[in-house]
Amino acid sequence: MLLYILNMLVFGLGLYCLIAKRHIIKKIIGMVIIEYSVNLFLILVGYRINGIAPILSPGENPIVFSQVAVDPLPQALVLTSIVIGLGTLALMAAYSIKLYEKYRTFDMSEINRLKG
Amino acid sequence: MLEIILIFIIVGTVIAIETRNMLSSVIAVGAVGFGVSLMFLFLQAPDIAITQVIVEILSLIILIRTTTYADNEAIEKRLDTFANMTGLIFLGLFLAFCYWAFSDLTSFGQPLMNVSQYYLSAGLTDTGAANIVAAVILDYRAYDTLGEAIVIFTSILGAFVLLRTKGKKKTEEKDIEKVGIPE
Amino acid sequence: MKKEKIKELIEDPNLGMTLIVKTVARITIALILLYGFYIIIYGHLTPGGGFAGGVILAIAYTLMMLAFSRRIALVKLSDFWASIWDNIGMLAFIVIGFVGLGFGYFLFNFLSKGKPFSLISAGIIPLLNLSIGIKIGAALYAIFIGLSIYGRLVLEEEE
Numbered sequence: 001m002l003l004y005i006l007n008m009l010v011f012g013l014g015l016y017c018l019i020a021k022r023h024i025i026k027k028i029i030g031m032v033i034i035e036y037s038v039n040l041f042l043i044l045v046g047y048r049i050n051g052i053a054p055i056l057s058p059g060e061n062p063i064v065f066s067q068v069a070v071d072p073l074p075q076a077l078v079l080t081s082i083v084i085g086l087g088t089l090a091l092m093a094a095y096s097i098k099l100y101e102k103y104r105t106f107d108m109s110e111i112n113r114l115k116g
Numbered sequence: 117m118l119e120i121i122l123i124f125i126i127v128g129t130v131i132a133i134e135t136r137n138m139l140s141s142v143i144a145v146g147a148v149g150f151g152v153s154l155m156f157l158f159l160q161a162p163d164i165a166i167t168q169v170i171v172e173i174l175s176l177i178i179l180i181r182t183t184t185y186a187d188n189e190a191i192e193k194r195l196d197t198f199a200n201m202t203g204l205i206f207l208g209l210f211l212a213f214c215y216w217a218f219s220d221l222t223s224f225g226q227p228l229m230n231v232s233q234y235y236l237s238a239g240l241t242d243t244g245a246a247n248i249v250a251a252v253i254l255d256y257r258a259y260d261t262l263g264e265a266i267v268i269f270t271s272i273l274g275a276f277v278l279l280r281t282k283g284k285k286k287t288e289e290k291d292i293e294k295v296g297i298p299e
Numbered sequence: 300m301k302k303e304k305i306k307e308l309i310e311d312p313n314l315g316m317t318l319i320v321k322t323v324a325r326i327t328i329a330l331i332l333l334y335g336f337y338i339i340i341y342g343h344l345t346p347g348g349g350f351a352g353g354v355i356l357a358i359a360y361t362l363m364m365l366a367f368s369r370r371i372a373l374v375k376l377s378d379f380w381a382s383i384w385d386n387i388g389m390l391a392f393i394v395i396g397f398v399g400l401g402f403g404y405f406l407f408n409f410l411s412k413g414k415p416f417s418l419i420s421a422g423i424i425p426l427l428n429l430s431i432g433i434k435i436g437a438a439l440y441a442i443f444i445g446l447s448i449y450g451r452l453v454l455e456e457e458e
Contacts, residue, residue, distance in 0.1 A: 001215075001218060001219075001223065001224065002119065003118055003119065003122065003224055004214070004218050004221070004224070005211060005214060005215060005218070006119065006122045006123070006126065007122065008210070008211060008214040009126060009207075009211060010122075010125060010126055010129055012207045012210050012211065013126070013129045013130065013133060013207075014129070015210075016133070016203055016207065017132075017133045020199070020203060021133070023138070025138055025141075025142070025179070025182060025183055026133070026138075026141065028179070028182075029132055029133070029141060029142070029145050029179075030133070032145055032149075032175070033129055033132070033133075033145070033148065036125075036148060036149065036152045039152070039164075039168075040152055040155060040156075043155075043156060043159050043161055043164065044159065044224065045221070045222075045227060046227050046232075047159050047160070047224065047225060047227065048225060048226070048227055049225035049226070051160050052160060053160045053161065053162050053346070054160075054236065054247075054248040054249055055162070055246060055247045055248065055249070055345070055346060056240055056246040056247075056248070056415075056416075057246070058246075058415075058416045062237065062240060063237070065236065066233065066236040066237035069236050069248070070159070070160045070161070070227070071227045071229055071232045072232055072235055072236065072239075072248045072249050072251075072252050073231060073232045073235065073252060075161050075163060075164055075249050075252075076249050076252035076253040076257060076260075077260070078161075078164055079163055079164055079167055079249065079253060079348070079350055080253065080260065080261060080264040080350070082164065082167050082168055082171050082350075083167065083171065083264070083268060083350045083353075083354070083435060084264055084267050084268060084271075085171070085175075086171050086174060086175055086354070086439065087267065087268040087271035087272060087438075087442075088271055089175050089178060089179075090178055090271065090272070090275050090439075090442040090446065091271045091274050091275045091278075093178050093179070093181070093182040093275075093446060094274070094275035094278045094279050094442075094445065094446065095278065096182055097182060097185065097279065097446070098278050098279070100185050100186060105186070106186055162346035163346045163347065163348065163351070165346075166338070166346055166347055166351045167350055167351040167354070170351055170354040170355055170358065171354055173358060174354060174357065174358055174361065174439060174443075177361060177365075177443070178442075178443070178446060181446055181447060182446070240415055243408060243412065243421055243422065243424065244343075244412030244413055244415055244420045244421040244422060244424075245343040245344075245420070245421035245424050246343065246344045246415060246416055247342065247343050247344060247345065247346065247348070249348070250342050250343045250348050250421075250424055250428070251343075251421070251424070253348070254343075254348075254349075254423075254424045254427045254428065254431075255406075255408055255422075255423075255424060258396070258406040258427065259405070259406065261392075261427075261431065262392060262393070262396065262406070265388075265389060265392060265431065265434060266389075268434075268435065268438055269385070269389060269434075269438065272385070272438045272439075272441060272442050275442050275445055275446075276382075276441070276442070276445050279445040279446065280445065
């Protein structure tokens with residue numbers, strides 16, 4: 001339970017960064033931190049005490065293996081989600097570069113003012 | 117052990133959020149990412165640990181590349197006590213609700229494995245892959261991976277469309293010549 | 300472009316970083332590419348797989364771009380070819396899926412499972428790993444080209 005709560009503290013800090021900061025890259029950083037926290041939470045939920053990695057080695061007994069290995073399903077989902085995170089990070093970086101080209105600033109409130 | 121790494125992650129997060137210099141902020145995010153990767157390794161997920169380390173390197177490069185466009189000082193107003201206090205109160209409320217919600221979850225170390233038990237026991241005979249994670253992402257749930265590939269395809273397409281202002285008239289050789297003289 | 304021209308570009312001290320970085324990068328890029336392909340091909344036996352290996356391939360080309368210069372990286376693998384490889388990987392995945400449709404359902408594992416723990420085993424999983432690896436590697440390299448070239452070009456022209 002302590003691990004879950006600490007993990008959610010990371011999530012809350014990322015959310016704070018996403019909402020309260022004005023610099024666009026800080027907002028991107030907040031998004032990245034939220035992503036880490038969610039990935040970590042899924043893996044934490046799938047952990048089994050004294051478990052082993054879900055990879056069979058030659059000569060291992062499959063029945064014993066299936067009783068001690070950790071949950072492979074969250075790992076598979078998180079594996080894809082990490083790479084998606086990189087893709088969305090690149091998209092966000094492209095957006096911020098475009099904003100900088102247009103307004104010559106990374107300041108979010110400044111951009112709002114210039115637009116209106 | 118896990119708690120210590122998580123506290124390291126929290127300290128790194130706070131540094132990343134509150135530092136004035138953008139470059140050190142980005143590097144603190146890199147430290148957080150490596151902490152997360154270490155955590156994955158201790159949680160018996162070597163697949164994800166490898167991926168996280170590598171993705172972290174590439175995302176650090178991309179973030180530094182973006183940061184160096186402008187001066188790397190953060191734009192902050194001076195400290196507002198009221199806003200900070202409100203933020204802290206809402207963070208506390210959020211954690212309290214999390215505590216309330218997680219009491220329904222199974223406790224740490226005893227996962228609910230209805231589907232995964234089948235994957236673990238029948239994965240080798242069904243698919244022939246020793247790595248059960250690979251068996252899940254490319255055989256049992258290959259649809260999921262196809263969707264992921266389409267998502268990354270779309271995001272790359274979006275970034276290209278955004279960044280490429282030139283239009284498509286230019287051929288490849290002309291592009292290379294135009295790029296020219298890097299400093 | 301001709302080979303002598305490329306060599307000239309590589310040895311040009313005005314392009315890219317210093318001689319030390321270039322020498323180290325020349326040795327390590329090949330090793331990184333080899334490691335990436337190892338991670339992809341052994342993805343069904345050891346930790347790794349298409350996603351991790353693809354990002355390693357992208358990192359090798361990114362290192363080339365950072366250590367030498369954008370020009371040399373573009374000569375080795377241009378943005379046009381990067382997007383072509385991206386599409387090839389995507390298409391290979393879908394084609395394998397549709398071949399499976401003839402045997403049962405979409406993405407059916409139609410090849411023989413083989414002996415467990417050997418390199419040729421697990422049916423279509425290594426093939427899918429390879430296609431995913433190529434797709435991810437080419438896509439991330441392409442996006443790095445986009446971030447480092449197109450964006451900068453506009454800024455330089457305006458100033």
